[in-house]
Amino acid sequence: MGKFTGVLLASDFDNTLIYTEEALRTGAPVPPLPERNREALAYFMAQGGRFAVSTGRALAAFLKYVELVPMNAPGVVCNGAALYDFAAGEYLETALLDQTALERGQAVLDRFPEAAVEAYHIGNVIHAVHPNKFTRQHEHLTKVAVTEAPSLPDVPLPLGKLLFEAEHETLEAIVSFLRERGWDGDYELIFSGRTLLEMTVKGANKGGMVRRLAGRLGISMDHVYCVGDEANDISMLTAAREGFAPGNCIPAVRACGATIVCDAREGALGDVIECLDRRY
Numbered sequence: 001m002g003k004f005t006g007v008l009l010a011s012d013f014d015n016t017l018i019y020t021e022e023a024l025r026t027g028a029p030v031p032p033l034p035e036r037n038r039e040a041l042a043y044f045m046a047q048g049g050r051f052a053v054s055t056g057r058a059l060a061a062f063l064k065y066v067e068l069v070p071m072n073a074p075g076v077v078c079n080g081a082a083l084y085d086f087a088a089g090e091y092l093e094t095a096l097l098d099q100t101a102l103e104r105g106q107a108v109l110d111r112f113p114e115a116a117v118e119a120y121h122i123g124n125v126i127h128a129v130h131p132n133k134f135t136r137q138h139e140h141l142t143k144v145a146v147t148e149a150p151s152l153p154d155v156p157l158p159l160g161k162l163l164f165e166a167e168h169e170t171l172e173a174i175v176s177f178l179r180e181r182g183w184d185g186d187y188e189l190i191f192s193g194r195t196l197l198e199m200t201v202k203g204a205n206k207g208g209m210v211r212r213l214a215g216r217l218g219i220s221m222d223h224v225y226c227v228g229d230e231a232n233d234i235s236m237l238t239a240a241r242e243g244f245a246p247g248n249c250i251p252a253v254r255a256c257g258a259t260i261v262c263d264a265r266e267g268a269l270g271d272v273i274e275c276l277d278r279r280y
Contacts, residue, residue: 003280004049008073008219010210010236011269012228013055013062014141016246017069019264024141033068036267041070044273050217052076054206056192056232058120058160059084061142074213078120078160079190079198079232080205083213093212094122095204096158104183105162105199106152108174115166115174118146119155127155134165134195161204164197171197192232207235227272229253229264244272 014020017037023030041051053069054076055062062077066086074085074092083093105117109130116132128135128146139145149155152162164174174197178184188200206228214224226233226240229249234256237243245258246268254260261271 002047002049004044004047004276006219006223007049007276007280008052008210008214008217008224009044009049009272009276010052010054010076010206010213010224010226010240011272012206012230012233013053013057013065013069015229015248015264016227016233017053017264017269018065019248020141021248024137027137027140030065030141034265034267034270036270038070040267040270040273044276045070045072049276050219052210052213054080054210054226054228054233054236056196056198056206056230057142058124058126058144059122060120060124060126060144063124064143073217076206076209076213076236078122078204079192079200080188080207080209080235081120081160081200082122083209083216091122092216093209094158094160095201096122096160097162097199097201099153099157101159101162101187101199101201102152102155102157104178104181105164108164108177109152111177112166112170112174115164115170117152118163118165119149119152120160120163121156122158122160129155132165138163138165138196160200162199163192164199165195166197168194171195190232192230198232205235206233207237207239210236211239225272225276227269228258244268244275 050073052073056079226236243258246264
């Protein structure tokens with residue numbers, strides 16, 4: 001038992017726990033976990049807290065980094081499409097796309113041939129159709145080579161999410177295309193970066209899966225705290241008792257009411273755990 005027993009802290013990975021934006025844009029190495037974050041998380045968990053990563057990455061794209069991050073709870077992957085127990089090596093919950101989603105995704109690619117899409121198979125394979133420069137940047141960041149496919153309907157199920165990659169203006173046009181056809185009502189369509197558009201089944205988002213994780217752990221949402229920097233984090237930031245965001249977060253995250261802490265490069269989780277230390 002410790003002061004944080006019965007408390008769950010869930011954090012986004014990229015540009016929250018570790019600042020990876022420069023590595024994505026320039027091809028530089030991914031930096032290590034800030035020592036301030038490591039020390040704060042060690043203290044939080046030693047005092048009974050449960051810490052989970054909540055990432056948009058597919059499992060395959062996060063497994064390369066698991067050893068960098070001290071965790072003692074299952075993690076949210078695929079932007080809320082799955083909950084994975086890293087200790088047991090198994091999925092606990094999934095919310096999966098179907099063949100119709102692949103056909104609609106292909107209609108998007110036919111209309112916007114400049115766009116690429118990554119299809120996240122829950123069996124640790126990332127397929128790609130029309131890979132472009134953004135796909136190659138993403139490969140460098142995740143350290144997972146995509147398996148190219150001629151079309152989305154050729155990609156095998158089950159899939160956790162589709163990730164469209166293009167210039168921001170093209171992605172905005174893709175959202176409009178899906179809305180015009182009435183397909184948007186079946187999916188979560190969320191930006192996880194200016195050149196990245198996430199598509200998961202309706203209801204599959206970080207907020208929903210953090211709630212499920214808290215339920216599995218027997219932790220009240222009154223003692224759940226979340227940290228994130230991007231639009232795909234807002235659902236969990238607003239579901240938590242308090243949402244926190246690093247200083248490098250996008251304006252929409254600031255607008256959602258998140259408590260702003262220091263920049264991710266300065267060890268944002270250290271600030272968050274200092275706040276919790278005063279509260280508990």
